Amino acid sequence: MKVETYDSLSGQVALVTGANRGIGAEIARMLAEEGATVYAGARRPETVTASNQRAIEIDVTDDTQMESAISTIDDAEGQLDILVNNAGVRGPTTSLEDAPIDEIDQTFAVNLRGPVVLTKYALPLLREQAGARVVNLSSGLGAIGPGMDGGSPPYRVSKTGLNGFTAYLHGEYATEGLIANAARPGWVQTELATPGAPRTPTEGADTPAWLARFKPNAPAGRCWRDRMPIGW
Secondary structure: OOOOEOOOOOOOEEEEOOOOOHHHHHHHHHHHHOOOEEEEEEOOHHHOOOOOEEEEEOOOOOHHHHHHHHHHHHHHHOOOOEEEEOOOOOOOOOOHHHOOHHHHHHHHHHHHHHHHHHHHHHHHHHOOOOOOEEEEEOOHHHOOOOOOOOOOHHHHHHHHHHHHHHHHHHHHHHHHOOEEEEEOOOOEOOOOOOOOOOEOHHHHHHHHHHHOOEOOOOOOOOEEEOOEEEOO
8 A cells, every 4th residue: 555654754753662672672673773763662671772762661551650751752852753552461361251350450551551541641742743653553363353262352352442542543633633553563473472473573563663654644543464454
């Protein structure tokens, strides 16, 4: 699908959560190589080793840390053009009746509540930028329809909720120029994935990093895989 994207992100500021490994690290790398000032969010910022990124402490279950991270970016840069909500956990893989409640709560907190609250704190900065982008990392396991089985109920439901949140952001803020999209990276070789994943983190990061380069008035309010729109 032909979409107008920036050739360079020079002069733009990005925040990527869960950026110390896996897909998040690759997204952060790609955006930095395109010229963006990249804040790489991680619970342990010392694990971010890329010299062209700025490590920032963010535990997406900690409201104070999330608000502080946005304030730090505001103080240092005065702007935020791109927010990539990548941080996530798999959670319990059993059926619902066997899933521990504390693990259900933790999965929802990281995968859904965290992106919602962090975006809430980021919106004042994002709304100041023409065509700011929010990219949410979704999953095919969250798609409503055939195949919504096989365990991992909190993960599935949290990703379905993240799809809904993406649609909400588009409905509420698209008229102001905000470009909100979700990306399905596919089955990627990460700590979160089950054994046998065929895709590399670089392959998984390609579409979300591409969405982060969308120009104003680009398609929004959609879910994407391999740079093509796909059903929710």
